[in-house]
Every structure is written in structure tokens, then in C-alpha cells.
Amino acid sequence: MAQSARPLNVLIASDTYPPDVNGAGYFTHRLAEGLAERGHHVHVLCPSDEGDPYVTVNGAVTEHRLRSAPIPFQQHMRAALPLGMGGHITRLLGRLDPDVVHTQSHFTLSRSALRRARAVGIPVLLTNHFMPDNLYAHARVPRPMQRVAGAAAWRDMVRVAAEADHVTTPTPRAAELLREKGYAREVEAISCGIDLERFHPRPRDRARARLRFGLPDRDTVVFVGRLDEEKRIGDTVRALARIVPERDAQLVLAGTGQCEEELRALAAGLGVGDRVFFLGFVPDEDLPLVYAAADAFAIAGVAELQSIATLEAMSTGLPVVAADAMALPHLVEEGRNGFLFPPGDDALLAERLVTVLGPERSRFGAASREMALGHDHRRSLERFERVYESLRGRGTLRASSHRSLVA
Structure with missing residues (x-):
């Protein structure tokens, strides 16, 4: 499929991003780089890996790093701090005016980006990488409490996903699981994809x-x-x-x-x-x-x-x-x-x-x-482009909302 006729302006929001080592962070990084290579304007909103906020250009991708603190029990990972986050994101949306915001979870940073974008009429795509089992390990949830914690986490995930304009998951099974947990709308399965040229028999x-x-x-x-x-x-x-x-x-x-x-x-x-x-x-x-x-x-x-x-x-x-x-x-x-x-x-x-x-x-x-x-990553990029194009311009309150919230 041909690339978009006009380059897209995309803001990707993720609570994890390299140097974090995990599948969601790795996927988000490759998605951002792949979209930029295809001529789109790509910005990533993620936690600072140093603590203090900063903006840097990494290749063709602009990273907006928010103030962060180490995650308890996971000192090699950091979480963006909520204080001042919403205002920062609103101002960033006003400056960038993205065609779409693509969030990678329902956690603090991604949730704030979703809600701030929706408030100013910018369409939001949410991709779910969440499984409670990963949360148990990172948050040290005691085994007797895991069932209750998992159920609460899924309810929270479904609530946040319902606020997005479109939801994707990496596999049909992941989409099926989200529906089993109570998400009632359409879920599209799009593979994370891999670089078949880098990973080949040798x-x-x-x-x-x-x-x-x-x-x-x-x-x-x-x-x-x-x-x-x-x-x-x-x-x-x-x-x-x-x-x-x-x-x-x-x-x-x-x-x-x-x-x-x-x-x-x-x-x-x-x-x-x-x-x-x-x-x-x-x-x-x-x-x-x-x-x-x-x-x-x-x-x-x-x-x-x-x-x-x-x-x-x-x-x-x-x-x-x-x-x-x-x-x-x-x-x-x-x-x-x-x-x-x-x-x-x-x-x-x-x-x-x-x-x-x-x-x-x-x-x-x-x-x-x-x-x-x-699972060619180029095919995955094309599918995300199609979703972005279908969402572009969907926000009807966009112009007036921007003026009222960033004035």
C-alpha cells in the first residue's frame, strides 16, 4: 500500500521507552522510527531517563521526556510524575497540533495524554500491551491479592480504553481477552511486527x-x-x-x-x-x-x-x-x-x-x-498509517477547544 498522501503529524505517548527494556517500549521505539522513515512527523512523549525533563531529537524522532522518578522495586525503570503533567501535555498539544495521539497503555502518562487530547478534539488511538501478570512482578503484589488486583486493573484498563477513538492489540487473542474483560467496542489486531531483513537465517x-x-x-x-x-x-x-x-x-x-x-x-x-x-x-x-x-x-x-x-x-x-x-x-x-x-x-x-x-x-x-x-514490520506500519488516516480530522471540537485550553 502507498504511504499517506500528506505526511502525518503523530504524537506517541508511552509510559515506557528505551532505555527501558521491555516489549512495549521496544515496539514504541520501532514504531516511531518506522513512521519517521516513511516521511511522517513523529513526536514521542515518555518519562525522562534522567529524572529532569528535556527534549531531544533522536534521528528523525523528537522525544519529549517528562520529569520522572524511579519505580519502587524496579530501579532501572522510571515513571513520569503526575504533578504538572496535564498542563505540560496540554501546552505540548497546542504547539504540535498532532493529527492523532497514539497511546501505548492506560497508565498515568498515556492516560493523561489520552484525556488531554480528547479534551481538545484530537483523535486518540490506544494500543494495549497490558497484562496483570507483568504488573504483579513490577509492583510486588502479594500472591493472595493478585486476583483482586488483576480484576481491578482490567476494569481500569477497559474504562480508559472506552475513552479512545480506536483500540488495537498485537494479536487476535489479545483482542479477544480485552473483550472478555468487558470492552464492548471493536478491537483491531495489528502485529507489532519485526524487521525481517535484520532477523534472518544466518x-x-x-x-x-x-x-x-x-x-x-x-x-x-x-x-x-x-x-x-x-x-x-x-x-x-x-x-x-x-x-x-x-x-x-x-x-x-x-x-x-x-x-x-x-x-x-x-x-x-x-x-x-x-x-x-x-x-x-x-x-x-x-x-x-x-x-x-x-x-x-x-x-x-x-x-x-x-x-x-x-x-x-x-x-x-x-x-x-x-x-x-x-x-x-x-x-x-x-x-x-x-x-x-x-x-x-x-x-x-x-x-x-x-x-x-x-x-x-x-x-x-x-x-x-x-x-x-x-509479521513484516512494514506491513504493520502500513496498517497503523491506515488507522491514523481514518482518524485524522475526526475531532469536531478541535479548533475551539484548542483556543480555550491553551489561551
């Missing part, structure tokens, strides 16, 4: 990649993502311990998180401490090499609304073994590009990994690549 780079990360030449299972509770990486460590008597295998974990020390202790206790490699934070430019070093990708989490990392692994040509939970079944066709397993069943996870590491691994991997082709 078997010739395997030896170099393993040397780069100090990995022995063994069957290698990889996971890329946060090492937090909802990712259930302990299941994969336990599966590795079951595999080792049968195969010379190892597990590579690329990411940081609250559970790293616990996972190290688990691996040592199971006798595979020397076969689990913690790469820590891996810069985005090095991620293709992480996948190139691997023979299979395993993901045991139960709170994935899409899983960009799984898509990247598939695009690189890796077989996938994934928990049969949330949106992951949309990425795995049993026996074609990999297998599913019941969450928590590390014995079946091990069995499935042995299968995909076997003689048919190339067939599984080729199928993964073929399936990933449907």
Missing part, C-alpha cells in the same frame, strides 16, 4: 556468534527477554537438566531481571550451572547474533500478548517450543515449526526440545521463517 554466523558470547559448541537453546517471575524461566532450566543426560545441550539467557540470582541457584542445584549462560543486557544491534548462536528457542511465560522475541527467533529460522498460554499458540503450529506444552510441564518441555533439536530441526526452522514473513 547459519554461517553460528561459529562466530558462539565465539562472540563465549559459548561452547553444543546444542543451544535460547531465551531473550526479562528474567522475571512471569516469564517462568525456571521451567526451561529444569527442562535443560532433563535433557543433558540425553544430549550435550546448553541454555542461553539474554536479558536481566529480578530472578537472575534465583535462576543461577536453581541451575547450580540441578547440576547444570555450567550449562546455563547469562548474557545480561544485550544491545539491540547484537540481538541477531544471539539468535544466530542458537539451535532452538524456548519460552515458558504465560503472559505474552504477542512476544516479539519469539517472532525474532522464528524469523531467524529457529524452531520454537512455547507454553500453551495467551497468544503464544498463534506463533506455533504443532509439528510444523515447533511444539506447545502445558505451562509448568518441564518434562514435556524437555521432550519437545529434544525433538526440535533432532534430525528435523532444519525443517522446523524453515517453517518458522515462513510463518514469520506474515
Whole structure:
């Protein structure tokens, strides 16, 4: 599809953005850069990574960083402070006069941007990346309170989403979940998308990649993502311990998180401490090499609304073994590009990994690549452009509202 006839002026509001390391922040960054590359005027409103507010131009994207403070229990992440936020956003909307505001959550910054934009007649698109399981980990919600907290969080999400002009989610399953939680209007599923040219099969780079990360030449299972509770990486460590008597295998974990020390202790206790490699934070430019070093990708989490990392692994040509939970079944066709397993069943996870590491691994991997082709990020950008175009000019109170609120 051709790009918009006239460049769009888009303000993207997100409560998380790089250097934060998570799927929502990563998607938002790539969306902003992709839109700018296609000739649109793109501004991002997000928390300051330094504390004090500032504005910077990063490539063709202008970042408006709001005053922030560290999130309790998550010192590597920051949240925008509510004091003065609404007025700041109103003034920014008056200066930028965006065609559309695209919010990435229902949290403080995104919610304020949504409501301030609607107040001045600017149409708003909301994309939901939220799952309560992620909230439990970050907010340290005690297990007995999680059900009540989750229900309250979903009610809040649905209330805020109902204020937007249009709502999207990364997958049909995520859209279905939002409807199950009480959202009554249309939800459009648009894949986060991946760069198929960056993440492609590169078997010739395997030896170099393993040397780069100090990995022995063994069957290698990889996971890329946060090492937090909802990712259930302990299941994969336990599966590795079951595999080792049968195969010379190892597990590579690329990411940081609250559970790293616990996972190290688990691996040592199971006798595979020397076969689990913690790469820590891996810069985005090095991620293709992480996948190139691997023979299979395993993901045991139960709170994935899409899983960009799984898509990247598939695009690189890796077989996938994934928990049969949330949106992951949309990425795995049993026996074609990999297998599913019941969450928590590390014995079946091990069995499935042995299968995909076997003689048919190339067939599984080729199928993964073929399936990933449907998630080209350029296609996702085109779909978001269509949504923006459909919303552009929809606000009927826009001119008078601007005059009254920014005067």
C-alpha cells in the first residue's frame, strides 16, 4: 500500500521507552522510527531517563521526556510524575497540533495524554500491551491479592480504553481477552511486527556468534527477554537438566531481571550451572547474533500478548517450543515449526526440545521463517498509517477547544 498522501503529524505517548527494556517500549521505539522513515512527523512523549525533563531529537524522532522518578522495586525503570503533567501535555498539544495521539497503555502518562487530547478534539488511538501478570512482578503484589488486583486493573484498563477513538492489540487473542474483560467496542489486531531483513537465517554466523558470547559448541537453546517471575524461566532450566543426560545441550539467557540470582541457584542445584549462560543486557544491534548462536528457542511465560522475541527467533529460522498460554499458540503450529506444552510441564518441555533439536530441526526452522514473513514490520506500519488516516480530522471540537485550553 502507498504511504499517506500528506505526511502525518503523530504524537506517541508511552509510559515506557528505551532505555527501558521491555516489549512495549521496544515496539514504541520501532514504531516511531518506522513512521519517521516513511516521511511522517513523529513526536514521542515518555518519562525522562534522567529524572529532569528535556527534549531531544533522536534521528528523525523528537522525544519529549517528562520529569520522572524511579519505580519502587524496579530501579532501572522510571515513571513520569503526575504533578504538572496535564498542563505540560496540554501546552505540548497546542504547539504540535498532532493529527492523532497514539497511546501505548492506560497508565498515568498515556492516560493523561489520552484525556488531554480528547479534551481538545484530537483523535486518540490506544494500543494495549497490558497484562496483570507483568504488573504483579513490577509492583510486588502479594500472591493472595493478585486476583483482586488483576480484576481491578482490567476494569481500569477497559474504562480508559472506552475513552479512545480506536483500540488495537498485537494479536487476535489479545483482542479477544480485552473483550472478555468487558470492552464492548471493536478491537483491531495489528502485529507489532519485526524487521525481517535484520532477523534472518544466518547459519554461517553460528561459529562466530558462539565465539562472540563465549559459548561452547553444543546444542543451544535460547531465551531473550526479562528474567522475571512471569516469564517462568525456571521451567526451561529444569527442562535443560532433563535433557543433558540425553544430549550435550546448553541454555542461553539474554536479558536481566529480578530472578537472575534465583535462576543461577536453581541451575547450580540441578547440576547444570555450567550449562546455563547469562548474557545480561544485550544491545539491540547484537540481538541477531544471539539468535544466530542458537539451535532452538524456548519460552515458558504465560503472559505474552504477542512476544516479539519469539517472532525474532522464528524469523531467524529457529524452531520454537512455547507454553500453551495467551497468544503464544498463534506463533506455533504443532509439528510444523515447533511444539506447545502445558505451562509448568518441564518434562514435556524437555521432550519437545529434544525433538526440535533432532534430525528435523532444519525443517522446523524453515517453517518458522515462513510463518514469520506474515509479521513484516512494514506491513504493520502500513496498517497503523491506515488507522491514523481514518482518524485524522475526526475531532469536531478541535479548533475551539484548542483556543480555550491553551489561551
